[in-house]
Amino acid sequence: MHVRPSYLLAFSFLAAACQEAAVCEEGSVDSNGTCVAPPAAAVQQVRLTHLDVAYDLSKPVYVNNRVPITFGITANSDDPANSGPRNVAVTFSFVEANPSDPQNPLACSSSAINVEVIGDGTEQIVEAYIWPTTQCAALAAKNAEVNLQVDFDGGPELAAEIGSDLDAPSVVFSEARRGDALNQHCRASLNAADPKPGCVHPIRLQPTPTGAEGTLTDVRYALSSSSSVAVLSRQPTEDIGPDGPPDVDPAIIVQSRFVINGRDPYISAVDPSQIPPSLLEAVPSIEEDLKFGLDDAALAALSAPPGKATVSYTIQSAADGMTKLPLTIRDPANPKSRVPEVVVDRIVPGTANDAVHELYLEGAALEAVSPGGAWANQSDFVIRGCFTGEFAQGGNEGDGDLDDCRELEVVLVREASSSSAASSRSFDKEFERKLGNDRIAIESRMSTQNRLDLSGAFSRTEGEVALKGKIGKSFDLTMARAFADASLAVDPTKTSYEVGVDAFGQRIFGVSEQAASIVQTEDFSAAKSFTIGSLGFGFGPVTVGFKIGVGGSIGIALEDTLEALSDSAACQDLLKSAEPITACGRMTRITSPNFGLTGTVEGGVDLKIVKAAVVADLRFITTSFPLDTTLGFGLTGNEKLLVRGDVTWDMSFTPLEGDVSIVGKVGFRRFAKSLKVHLFSFSSPTFETRLLSASMGTPEELQ
Structure with missing residues (x-):
């Protein structure tokens, strides 16, 4: 086979580290768990x-x-x-x-x-x-x-x-x-x-059909969710942290998709600052060519609906098809607020435009699913999303349901109270997001477990972020992972501590210790990168080869102390108890994993009659999720084991967002001379939230 490097962007065939038989770095392939030359x-x-x-x-x-x-x-x-x-x-x-x-x-x-x-x-x-x-x-x-x-x-x-x-x-x-x-x-x-x-x-x-105001467009709407479960989160009424309860969780996260018919799929605005120098050199006129003979206002209008457009959501019981109650949405413009509908002001032609929305049960909907409400005993529900455009629409009618509303069947789970038993007390929380589409997606999973039991105190925080998708070939890459475990045992010989940080499947930082008393202070951060090569996407009559680069900082900050105390006054202060305490254990932690990862997409083709390059503005994820916890246990003079804990878990989350296109010139008469082929467009709100806020006002005796 003879293939020019300019056509498929042939990369050096060097062996590279393998990502658990899932993704090998650019220029290599997986063979039984080892990355080798293809x-x-x-x-x-x-x-x-x-x-x-x-x-x-x-x-x-x-x-x-x-x-x-x-x-x-x-x-x-x-x-x-x-x-x-x-x-x-x-x-x-x-x-x-x-x-x-x-x-x-x-x-x-x-x-x-x-x-x-x-x-x-x-x-x-x-x-x-x-x-x-x-x-x-x-x-x-x-x-x-x-x-x-x-x-x-x-x-x-x-x-x-x-x-x-x-x-x-x-x-x-x-x-x-x-x-x-x-x-x-x-x-x-x-x-x-x-x-x-x-x-x-x-x-x-x-x-293309026309109306009173000219050529008609037709916005196609779709609705999906990575989960078929909606959750009615429980707001605590006791053991609330000093700054108040945690933020209310969304009932479900959905993804709305918009595709606009009636506009040329390969004509839309291009930011000239993002045109790669290689394409400017190969086609000196490309910046002007990619204006498609339009001024800036006309170009901008190509990616805007022709009138006001919104999306809104309702919930209804599967057993009651008549009653639909509104859900609120985290406001993308002001994440601290929630709104009844979100304005859709951008739909790039030629591709699916995806937007993630967090939906909340409030007002009449919350009342209906709560104890005593009309749907209190119901668990099967339907989430309905509707696109509303204040403009005439028209277009193809032969491809199925033309309704601008879509439905998801979900099971509503009502969250139970925090785990508490005669032998243990725990404060746990999970956070999960799956954002993107089948071409590029980011999956994030974070969690914390904080437990007091007869063996002592245990605390764990962990997070993992993976890049998945398929552009020509499939890829599944764990970009970053961090965990921090602390176990303070009643038996001091069993007290232990372990921290690990991984980048692209490789351990880049680790601490492991077992001692009666442990103090760990660290602020670790490293810049790491990885490249996925041999990807491809169609442009005009050819495939444009390209690669996705992932890079940024991965780190963890630690201020953790695990210690045994024999001072009765200090133990009483820890446990907020007036009882005489002969010995106690105290764990204090401020543990902050953090990931800041961006994406680059590079590639192109330079042939006599096809010249193109990738234009991308892509952010993968920036997040930190600090855990601030104090867990304590103490033994009284009459052999009672008392426990008490405070836990706060916060998160800042800047998720997947951006656009990826291929732009260039084509010399085939069946194609326009200048093209912009858009292959990815995604938006999701940035937010800060308090996921866990708990404080035991008084100690609890374990038996």
Whole structure:
């Protein structure tokens, strides 16, 4: 195989540390838990073996409205057992079915879909969207039937320049060619009893619909959550910390998705300061080209709804489909406040725009699910999210439910009181967020456990942040992890302490000690980075290879003391008890893990007729979650074991947010000359919260 470095951004094949058989650093692959140089790609033949248009083709398809498709791609090689992965750009075009000039049919193309294939003969099924862009206007104006055409890696126009040895001919799936051998390889149905060979899908392409105020848009809305459980958190009424109770937890975190039809998917504003120097050098006019002939105001308007737009949420009992009660939302503009609806003021064309919202049970909804309320005995509920636009909408109607409301079925769990038993007392809390989408996502898990029992006092705080996704290939990388355990035992010989900080699967800081008395003061921080390479995404007719870099600071600050005391007055003060105390144990901790990680995305392609680069503004996570706790136990003169504790756990959280695009020039007549292909857009609010605030006013006797 001969591939130019400028095309796939070939990286050095150096062995690198492996991330628990999940992600290897740029230039290496996992082999039985070890990161090694990848095998030479041996894929030699690619065929489209399935193509279905998930759309009611009795209805027209409009220009600049996306069309859902499912396709299967099968790759083969002479040595399947040793075939390495290879990125293949799969491009679908809309082609005039019955052209007046058969030698020059009108055609227009959607940007390529990158698929990583291995030549073992296994069919890969891909779900995707294709767009008939503004370049299709002339074809739509004829109100003629169109068919689909598939090309691989730019087809014959690029084969010579990239030195491709891939056997992957272009195919037009028309009725006239249904019987051709290449067409017969493709089946429209996955039903073996009726495969519908030939994959002919007649499409009626029409101009974008218009209304009184011009071209119509159509915002498609979707709703999801990483959890099917909503939680009614319990606000404590006793043992409340000196600064008041903890902040109320959201009942559920949801993700709303917005896609705008009716605007060219490959035209939107580009920040000129983010255009890489390499692209400016390769295409000196690129900054002006990426204005698409529009002024700044017109460019900005392309990513804004044509009128006021909002999203709001309600809850209803599954047993009561009539009553819907409003949920409140953490205000993205003022995270200390909650609002009944959130304004949607930005929807970048051509991609899914995701926004995370934290939903709260308040007012009538809280009253209904609380003891004595109408839904007090109900556990099955429906969360309903609705997009509301104060503007006329219109577009494709053949791709399913057009309602601007979506529903999630959830189980409502009512939080129990803090654990307290005759033999123990504990103060525990967990925090979890899964933010992003299937391309780029950040998963965060933090927790603390603080326990007093007959063996003594134990405290643990921990946190972990992982980067997951799929852009050409899948990746799953634990970026940072920190934990700090402290155990103060009634038996001093069993008192122990352990701290660990990991970056990208490697231990970068650790403390372990066992002694009757332990004092640990540390402020550790390290700058670390990791690169995930060999990723790819379609741009015009080709795949643009790129890499994601993760970098930033990972650390932990410690002010922890574990000690045994014999001074009765000090023990009485610790336990807030007037009883004589012969001996006691005191644990005081201010333990603060902190992660500050940003993302960089670099890559591009420099061919004669395709020049492009990645433009990204991406933040992964910045968070600290300090634990401030005092746990104590003491033995009285009459052998009673008394315990008392204070625990405060705070968090500052700046989560995943940003945009990633590919911009550049294309010299293919089926594409616009300048393109911006947007592959990721996500927003979520920054906030500070008190997760745990507890203080035992009086000691408790354990038995």
